[in-house]
Every structure is written in structure tokens, then in C-alpha cells.
Amino acid sequence: MNILDKIVLRKQQEVADAKALVSVKDLEQSIHFRRTPYSFKEFLLDKDRTGIIAEFKRRSPSKGLINGTADVAEVTKAYNHAGASALSVLTDLDFFGGQREDILAARVANNIPILRKDFMIDEYQILEAKAWGADIILLIASILSPKEIVDMGKLGKSLGLNVLLEVHNLEELERSICPHLDAIGVNNRNLADFTVNIQTSYDLVDKIPNEFMKVSESAISNSTTIKQLRLAGFDGFLIGENFMKTDNPGIAIKEFVSEID
Numbered sequence: 001m002n003i004l005d006k007i008v009l010r011k012q013q014e015v016a017d018a019k020a021l022v023s024v025k026d027l028e029q030s031i032h033f034r035r036t037p038y039s040f041k042e043f044l045l046d047k048d049r050t051g052i053i054a055e056f057k058r059r060s061p062s063k064g065l066i067n068g069t070a071d072v073a074e075v076t077k078a079y080n081h082a083g084a085s086a087l088s089v090l091t092d093l094d095f096f097g098g099q100r101e102d103i104l105a106a107r108v109a110n111n112i113p114i115l116r117k118d119f120m121i122d123e124y125q126i127l128e129a130k131a132w133g134a135d136i137i138l139l140i141a142s143i144l145s146p147k148e149i150v151d152m153g154k155l156g157k158s159l160g161l162n163v164l165l166e167v168h169n170l171e172e173l174e175r176s177i178c179p180h181l182d183a184i185g186v187n188n189r190n191l192a193d194f195t196v197n198i199q200t201s202y203d204l205v206d207k208i209p210n211e212f213m214k215v216s217e218s219a220i221s222n223s224t225t226i227k228q229l230r231l232a233g234f235d236g237f238l239i240g241e242n243f244m245k246t247d248n249p250g251i252a253i254k255e256f257v258s259e260i261d
């Protein structure tokens with residue numbers, strides 16, 4: 001079994017446990033459930049921001065522990081002030097060391113869009129995302145059928161959430177694309193075996209219809225790459241480890257941003 005299969009299997013159990021503990025009604029009664037999510041597009045295309053979607057990630061299956069001490073409110077505020085267009089906060093506990101409380105803390109500290117970064121396999125998780133104060137959900141093409149992507153995309157949109165579809169190759173893109181999406185992310189990392197290749201982004205950018213915002217995800221570690229990805233047609237750049245692996249991710253993003261503009 002590859003790592004992605006393991007994550008999905010564990011996720012099924014986690015969602016079943018969560019459903020037994022917190023009802024849909026409870027989720028709908030959260031104060032965040034009534035708020036109108038921020039527009040991902042508005043922030044991503046804002047020329048005063050950088051297009052960076054800055055990620056808070058404590059660990060990953062490929063790298064193990066990345067940062068065991070960083071404070072989520074402090075780091076996400078620094079990301080925001082450095083010009084991030086959106087924040088990405090991992091909520092998977094077993095493989096990425098994230099939790100619901102991380103989104104809640106990032107939400108109260110920031111007024112820019114937040115992506116709930118997790119492996120969404122059930123509509124219940126989309127209701128959770130809304131209840132926790134997220135603005136954007138991630139749908140990963142490699143673990144969802146085209147019908148699941150349509151259904152989950154529709155539900156997300158009906159709640160006012162922004163929907164980011166993640167693909168890793170042309171086949172995934174072609175089978176998964178549908179109208180209920182705002183943005184398409186090309187993951188430069190193959191989630192099944194962790195190999196990374198930025199070329200994946202350049203290969204797919206022109207295959208993504210221009211009505212969708214285009215995001216390049218993973219393994220971005222220098223400002224030259226951002227400039228090249230921008231020229232190729234990308235609007236957004238999802239960066240985690242490059243900032244989180246340092247002692248002070250807030251300073252790391254500031255230095256990074258000073259090199260792009």
C-alpha cells in the first residue's frame with residue numbers, strides 16, 4: 001500500500017469518529033458557519049499581494065518533523081503581513097501534525113483567505129471546514145472520482161467556499177475538471193511516492209482553461225522559480241516547507257518576498 005492509500009484509509013476512520021462526536025447540526029451552529037468566506041480570486045489577483053499561499057505545516061510523511069515549535073497564530077500573521085495572498089493550514093493530525101484548533105487560531109488572527117489543507121473524502125469535512133472558519137477547500141483528484149468532485153465542489157460553492165482542485169498529471173486534469181471549481185493547483189509532488197518535479201507545472205499550465213485561477217504547489221524554494229512560474233501563467237504559489245523548516249518562518253517569508261518584487 002502506498003502512503004496515499006494509507007492516509008485515505010486512516011482518514012475514513014477519522015471522519016467516522018468525528019461524525020459520531022459532532023453532529024452536522026452542531027457544525028451548522030458554529031459562529032463561523034454564518035460568515036461569508038473571503039473571495040480567493042480577489043486576494044490572489046490583488047496586485048498589492050504576492051500570489052503566495054503560505055502554508056503552516058509541522059510535519060509531513062516525506063520529511064518527518066519540519067517544525068515542532070512554531071506558533072500558528074504568530075506564523076500566519078507574519079505570512080499575512082509579508083504579503084501572502086492566502087494561508088494554507090494543515091488539519092490532518094496523524095501524518096502532518098495539524099488539527100482543527102490550528103485553523104481556528106489562524107482564523108481569529110487573520111483577515112485573508114484560509115485553505116483547509118486536508119484529504120477531503122466526505123462531504124462532512126466540507127461542513128467542518130466552513131464551521132472552523134476556512135474559506136477554501138482542497139479536492140485532490142487522485143483520491144476522488146469525477147462524480148465526487150462534482151458533488152463536493154457543488155456543496156462547497158453552495159456554502160460560499162472557494163474550491164481548489166489539485167491535479168498531478170493531464171489525465172487527472174481532464175477527468176476531473178468541472179464548473180464547480182475556482183482554481184486548479186498543479187502539485188509538483190507526486191503524493192504516492194513523494195518525488196518532486198517543477199516541470200509538472202510547466203507541462204500542465206496551458207492545459208488549464210483560463211477561466212480558472214492557476215496555482216503551482218510544492219517544492220518551490222526560490223524567488224527565481226516564482227518569476228518563471230508567473231511568466232508561464234500561474235497566479236498562485238503554494239509554499240510550505242521552505243518557510244516552515246526555518247527557525248522563524250515569518251522572517252523567512254519576508255526575505256523571500258523581498259526578492260520577488
Ligand SMILES: O=P(O)(O)OC[C@@H](O)[C@@H](O)c1c[nH]c2ccccc12
Pocket residue numbers: 055057117118119140166187217218219220238239240241242
Ligand atoms: O512544503 P512544500 O513543498 O512547499 O509544499 C506545500 C504544499 O504544496 C504541500 O504541502 C501539499 C500539496 N498538496 C497537498 C495535499 C495534502 C497535503 C499536503 C499537500
